[in-house]
Amino acid sequence: MIFWKNTYNELVKIAAKPRSYIGIGAITLIIGIILFAMFLDGQEFISFITASFEQSLSFEGKILNGNLVAFIILQMLIIHVPLLIALVTGDLISGEAAMGTIRLLATKPISRTGILFSKYIAGCAYTLIMLAWMMFLALIVGKILFGTGDLIALNSNGLVIFKEEDVAWRFACGFSLSFLSMIMIATLSLTLSCFSDNSIGPIVSTMAIIILFTIISNLELSVLQNIRPYLFTDHMAAWRNFFEDPIPVAKILKSCGILILHIIGLLSIAVLKFNKKDILS
Amino acid sequence: MIQFSLLFEFDMSSKRRFLRLISFLSLIHFHIIRIFSGRFEFEMQEEEKIIEVSHLVKCFGKFKAVDDASFNVFRGDVYGFLGPNGAGKSTTIRAILSLIKPTSGQIKVFNRDISTHRKYILQRIGCIVEKPDFYNYLSAEKNLEVFARISGVAIPKKKVHEIIEFVGLKGREKDKLRSFSHGMKQRLGIAQTLIHDPELIILDEPTTGLDPQGIIDIRNLILQLKNERNKTVLLSSHILSEIELIANRMVIINKGKTIAQGLVNDLLNAGDLIVSFHVDDGIKAKQVIESSSLKLLIESIENNHLFVQISREKIPILNKMFCDSGIQVFSIEAKRKLEDYFLKLIGT
Numbered sequence: 038m039i040f041w042k043n044t045y046n047e048l049v050k051i052a053a054k055p056r057s058y059i060g061i062g063a064i065t066l067i068i069g070i071i072l073f074a075m076f077l078d079g080q081e082f083i084s085f086i087t088a089s090f091e092q093s094l095s096f097e098g099k100i101l102n103g104n105l106v107a108f109i110i111l112q113m114l115i116i117h118v119p120l121l122i123a124l125v126t127g128d129l130i131s132g133e134a135a136m137g138t139i140r141l142l143a144t145k146p147i148s149r150t151g152i153l154f155s156k157y158i159a160g161c162a163y164t165l166i167m168l169a170w171m172m173f174l175a176l177i178v179g180k181i182l183f184g185t186g187d188l189i190a191l192n193s194n195g196l197v198i199f200k201e202e203d204v205a206w207r208f209a210c211g212f213s214l215s216f217l218s219m220i221m222i223a224t225l226s227l228t229l230s231c232f233s234d235n236s237i238g239p240i241v242s243t244m245a246i247i248i249l250f251t252i253i254s255n256l257e258l259s260v261l262q263n264i265r266p267y268l269f270t271d272h273m274a275a276w277r278n279f280f281e282d283p284i285p286v287a288k289i290l291k292s293c294g295i296l297i298l299h300i301i302g303l304l305s306i307a308v309l310k311f312n313k314k315d316i317l318s
Numbered sequence: 319m320i321q322f323s324l325l326f327e328f329d330m331s332s333k334r335r336f337l338r339l340i341s342f343l344s345l346i347h348f349h350i351i352r353i354f355s356g357r358f359e360f361e362m363q364e365e366e367k368i369i370e371v372s373h374l375v376k377c378f379g380k381f382k383a384v385d386d387a388s389f390n391v392f393r394g395d396v397y398g399f400l401g402p403n404g405a406g407k408s409t410t411i412r413a414i415l416s417l418i419k420p421t422s423g424q425i426k427v428f429n430r431d432i433s434t435h436r437k438y439i440l441q442r443i444g445c446i447v448e449k450p451d452f453y454n455y456l457s458a459e460k461n462l463e464v465f466a467r468i469s470g471v472a473i474p475k476k477k478v479h480e481i482i483e484f485v486g487l488k489g490r491e492k493d494k495l496r497s498f499s500h501g502m503k504q505r506l507g508i509a510q511t512l513i514h515d516p517e518l519i520i521l522d523e524p525t526t527g528l529d530p531q532g533i534i535d536i537r538n539l540i541l542q543l544k545n546e547r548n549k550t551v552l553l554s555s556h557i558l559s560e561i562e563l564i565a566n567r568m569v570i571i572n573k574g575k576t577i578a579q580g581l582v583n584d585l586l587n588a589g590d591l592i593v594s595f596h597v598d599d600g601i602k603a604k605q606v607i608e609s610s611s612l613k614l615l616i617e618s619i620e621n622n623h624l625f626v627q628i629s630r631e632k633i634p635i636l637n638k639m640f641c642d643s644g645i646q647v648f649s650i651e652a653k654r655k656l657e658d659y660f661l662k663l664i665g666t
Contacts, residue, residue, distance in 0.1 A: 136451055136453070142468075143415075144416075146438075
């Protein structure tokens, strides 16, 4: 019972913190700018992309539609969203330590694991709200502005065209998988948060780890080939697999498995660290 | 049923013998109960230990912050916890509240080990550790609600408002904490401590940063908690006069070790007091003391103030001797005892 009350408290705290709105504000602003730019100059942008195919293919119908705009926005933003998530989740434990409120919190009749999981659930809820807001702006507002139509997706195999009625479920599944990868980021920053007594450390460390792993993922060095498939950064864009035809189910399942293993591993480290931590701040 | 059937098989004399045996056994039973209930009463009269700290050691790397500290806090005590800076007071309090894990030793609160009964114990404790830190982006009311929600007791909103009024923050409850002064945060800290009506209150330096009126208010509040609500208070403070005024029992620690503990009166009244006699003629008063058979030691004389080392019983005798010698006594004042006692113990 106290656990759920504390989870409610954590949600109240996230809702009251000004920094929680930085991410949502930033997403709104960036998507707003992209939508505005696409609205003004989208046709030229599409012509630029399809120019290389126009000698062999002719495109008819409304290529620039809400589905395409949402797909482009998701591709662009999914790299930046981790920073905005870490801004809040990296502060969950270390922020309390910096403020000194962790002392008071830890003297209440709730276990340390309970405190940690309350924060984790609240962090996950924040991540979900942020992604849902991003999807709403990209998909719903995009459809209002640009209308609907078939989706032309550019992936590793070239251009793939999905029927309008075949797109919604792909977005839903893609959203779920990107939620899992963002949960992974939230877990990473929460775990780092247990090791620090200031908010900046875990946020910067999370970004440093993402950048480092992304570099390793993109380096074509044979030495790194064996570890690459196990780095979470290699699976953060797994949502795009839902826009392949046919859908690589095994690849998606592997990505889910690796992300879940990372989450479990990091949470275990966080629980061990937080339970053993002497609260001195 | 078996007893009754056996009884009917006895003849009358056997039945009488049997009844006598029953009465005899009942009498023995009655006395056994009386003896045990007497022992129980005796046990009840013994003071109940609320906190038992036994051979507590806490090391941070090679540094021993607490070194074999032991003390007991009893129900209804206002227990003074004294020591110079870095003596290990806050570390000990943190260990009692399970904020840090002891290197060795045992801490029992409400007769249960804190390491195994954390939840049970913390539900019955209200505390301020070092300074009252709250969420600056929440209002005073919201802060209290947040902590009340996880105190383990259902607390109605009305109680939150009552406690805000009680600590003198009415009218400011909707203000964000970032606009609060340190003193106001201390008051809110006290409110947070009391909101779930705990049996044990642990206050670590509760008057730090308060104005004189605030200090008096907190002092009166602690006394009110002890006298009217029968709370047990563990009070750590640097202000010795505060402890002297409100604590009935105390422990002094230095360099992590317990160096004295017991009832404040017993500790302070052991040995002589330093008493200042303000008289009209200091020289004459000195001669009276030196010629008397009281064998008193004069520590100093400053502007007709004689500082005399004297036992409590001899004060009226000396006063009478001054009066008999025609010396006017304007005041008799004991020097702050705890301050001297404390400084003597920590070797300053």
